[in-house]
Amino acid sequence: MFDITTxxxxxxxxxxxxxxYVPVKGDNTAVLFDNVTYAYxxxxxxxxxxxxxxxxxxxxxxxxxxxxxxxxxxxxxxxxFYTVKAVSDGYVSxxxxxxxxxxxxxxxxxxxxxxxSDGYTANWTCGNKVxxxxxxxxxLNTIDKDTDxxxxxxxxxxxxKSDKTEADIEKGDIEQGEYTSGYGPIDDLTxxxxxxxxxxxxxxxxxxxxxxxxVKGEIPGAIVTPAMDLSHNEGECDVTVRAWGTExxxxxxxxxxxAAYSAIRFPEGGFVEATVTIPTCTKKEQLTFYSNNYRSFxxxxxxxxxxxxxxxxxEVVTGSVVTEDNTTKSMYMDRPNFGPGHDIYYRxxxxxxxxxxxxxxxxxxxxxxxxxxxPATSILTVGKTELSVTTVAGGVSVTTTDNAxxxxxxxxxxxxxxxxxxxxxxxxxxxxxxxxxxVADQAVRVxxx
Numbered sequence: 174m175f176d177i178t179t180x181x182x183x184x185x186x187x188x189x190x191x192x193x194y195v196p197v198k199g200d201n202t203a204v205l206f207d208n209v210t211y212a213y214x215x216x217x218x219x220x221x222x223x224x225x226x227x228x229x230x231x232x233x234x235x236x237x238x239x240x241x242x243x244x245x246x247x248x249x250x251x252x253x254f255y256t257v258k259a260v261s262d263g264y265v266s267x268x269x270x271x272x273x274x275x276x277x278x279x280x281x282x283x284x285x286x287x288x289x290s291d292g293y294t295a296n297w298t299c300g301n302k303v304x305x306x307x308x309x310x311x312x313l314n315t316i317d318k319d320t321d322x323x324x325x326x327x328x329x330x331x332x333x334k335s336d337k338t339e340a341d342i343e344k345g346d347i348e349q350g351e352y353t354s355g356y357g358p359i360d361d362l363t364x365x366x367x368x369x370x371x372x373x374x375x376x377x378x379x380x381x382x383x384x385x386x387x388v389k390g391e392i393p394g395a396i397v398t399p400a401m402d403l404s405h406n407e408g409e410c411d412v413t414v415r416a417w418g419t420e421x422x423x424x425x426x427x428x429x430x431x432a433a434y435s436a437i438r439f440p441e442g443g444f445v446e447a448t449v450t451i452p453t454c455t456k457k458e459q460l461t462f463y464s465n466n467y468r469s470f471x472x473x474x475x476x477x478x479x480x481x482x483x484x485x486x487x488e489v490v491t492g493s494v495v496t497e498d499n500t501t502k503s504m505y506m507d508r509p510n511f512g513p514g515h516d517i518y519y520r521x522x523x524x525x526x527x528x529x530x531x532x533x534x535x536x537x538x539x540x541x542x543x544x545x546x547x548p549a550t551s552i553l554t555v556g557k558t559e560l561s562v563t564t565v566a567g568g569v570s571v572t573t574t575d576n577a578x579x580x581x582x583x584x585x586x587x588x589x590x591x592x593x594x595x596x597x598x599x600x601x602x603x604x605x606x607x608x609x610x611x612v613a614d615q616a617v618r619v620x621x622x
Contacts (some may be wrong), residue, residue, distance in 0.1 A: 187211075222247060227260065249278060249300045277535050278302040280521040282543040290564040291622065292507035293545055295519045299502070303523035303537070308504045310366075310492030311542065314515045316485040325401055325410065325487055326365070326477040330380045333362050337376040342417050342471060343443070347374050349383060352391035359396075364566065366508040367399025367491040374469065379417070381471035382463060395463035396472065400490035403454035406480040408433070410454055414462070415446040415473040423465035424472075426451060428458050436465060457490070495524075511547035512565040512600060518542040562610050564619050568603040569610065582609040 181187055190211065194204045228242050247253060252275070256268035278300030287294045295308050316323060335348045350373040359373070360366045362380060372383045372394040382394015403410050416424050418439035425436045428451060435449040451460070460477070464470045481487065492506055509517045523537040547563050547570070560577060563570045571579060573594050581589040581603065589608065592601060603621045610617050 187213075220251075222253070223255075225258075249276075250302070252276070252302070275525075275527060275535060276302055277523050277525040277537040279537045280306065280523050280540045282519065282521055282540045285519070285543065285545045286503075287505075288545060288548050290511060290548060292505055292509060294503050294505050295521070295543070296503045297521045297540065299521075299523055301499075302525055303499050304526045304534075305499060305524050306496045306501065306504075307522045307524060307536075308492075308494045308496070308506065309490050309520050309522070309539075310506045310509065311518045311520065312365075312489045312491050312510060312515050313518055313542070314487040314489075316481045316483055316487065318483050319481070321480050322411070322478040323481045323487070324476060324478050325403065326398060326475070326489060328363055328365065328368070329378070329474040330362065330375075330472065331378050332364065333375050333378055333380045335375050335377045339376060339379065339473075341376055342379070347376055347381075347469070347471070349374050352383065352386050352388070354390050354392060356395070356397060360508060365399060365489070365491055365510060367489070367493070369397040371395050374471070376471065379471040379473050381417075381469070384464070384469045385467035393464065393467040394470070395461055396475075397462075398460045398475070398477070400457045400459050400488075400493075401477065402456050402486075402488040403428075403451075403458040403477075403479060404456040405482070405485050405487070408454040409450060409452050410477055410479040411448050411450055412460065413446075413448040413474075413476040413478070415444075416470060417443045417445070417473075418464060418470040419443065419466070419468040422468045422470075424470060425461075425463050425465050427461045427463070428454050430455055430458075433458065433460075439470075456488075508566070509545060509547075510566050511563060512570050517545045517547070519545065560612055562617055562619060564621055565600070566622075568601050568621060569608075569619055570598060570600050571610075572598045577612050580611045582611065583607075 192206075196202060223244065244255075252273070254271050254273050256271050258268050259266040280297045280299040280303075283296040283298060285293045285295055297306070299306070337346055337348045341347065352372045356369040356371050359368050359370045362368070370380070370382070371392050374381055374383045374394065380396065382396065385393040412426055412435070414424065414437065416437070416439075418424055420439055420441050420443055422439050423436040424439065424445075425434070426449065427434050430453050432453040433451050433455070435451050437445055437447045437449060439445055462472060462475070491508065491510060494504055494506070496504060506519060511517060520542050521540045524534045527533040527535055547565070560574075561572045563572075571594060573596060575596055577594045579592045579594050579601070581591075581601070583589055583606065589603065590601075592599070605621055607618065607620050610619055
């Protein structure tokens, strides 16, 4: 069996095939052909929505020399092409070059299901002109008052655990990771999902990058934030870090826009704590931290702040998943980070490869944002006071309609803390474990992860 199907895909049209057998000296092989088959795609069936229809074209507002006509009544499940002829005094021109209207179906988000404190299932519907879908999980903060230094993002890397400590850094005794050829997620090392990094090293509570190895295919270390909306305040934000690096080297902070750039010099001893201003940031900004000379570095914490106004909406994309199947209409999203002061949403974008070219993807507009409501672990009623307890990352969120005294016990009966609550929502930090939340003679069991 001799199959050249793959080779033929390199050609747009094939009209004939020529086979030639060239034997070498002493080769007495006989070549016979049987059942030669050449198959090709069936031509598309053309159905006209408009045909030879005379229209009064209107000048295009963007270019008066061009003409435009808006076509309606199209079926979203079909692809369309068009040509144009000019008519004057009974004379008709030849048709123009055929133009393809390459469209992508627009996803419509549906209500989420299976909501827990750890995750939920995002759902949507869409037409068939899509190859893959991108689902984004968004933490949205609506600013309630003008603030000069609103915290957009804070990470202290306290989830990074190592036998090496800050005291070992000056001795160069740092826990080394593995070199990578690209960036990968580090959700298990950060409080908020969406961070990425390459070629990591660490000590307890510090995360950083290894120096360049000089080996082809291995890149030096870098840390990348989740995508954030930093378009407020004309794109200017402040970044504060405490870091360590080689003396006279620089910690570079680089945004998506090349002009969104600043750097911090490492002084004698290598330890530095400083705030720099990053200009011209974008609506979907990611900040990359790396050594200017591709040297070793470590970061203790990163804080991104910005001047915002009441009513501003600040987004941080804490998750982004691309499906591999265009028939998929749901996706499980984890680590939603439910809690007070912000809401959790998701949105879906359809992507279609231009005639199958995976390097040329055309995207739809993002769908509307769908709110994901945090599940209430329990609602206790004590007299006239109603109390809701919701597990969140690193503790519980408690909402009460009146003043109340909250007691938290471990499963062994030991009191972990007592807190007097004012009306409203209070965030209570707790280590991972199982607890009993008690108000008066009412109690509920919660699991903190």
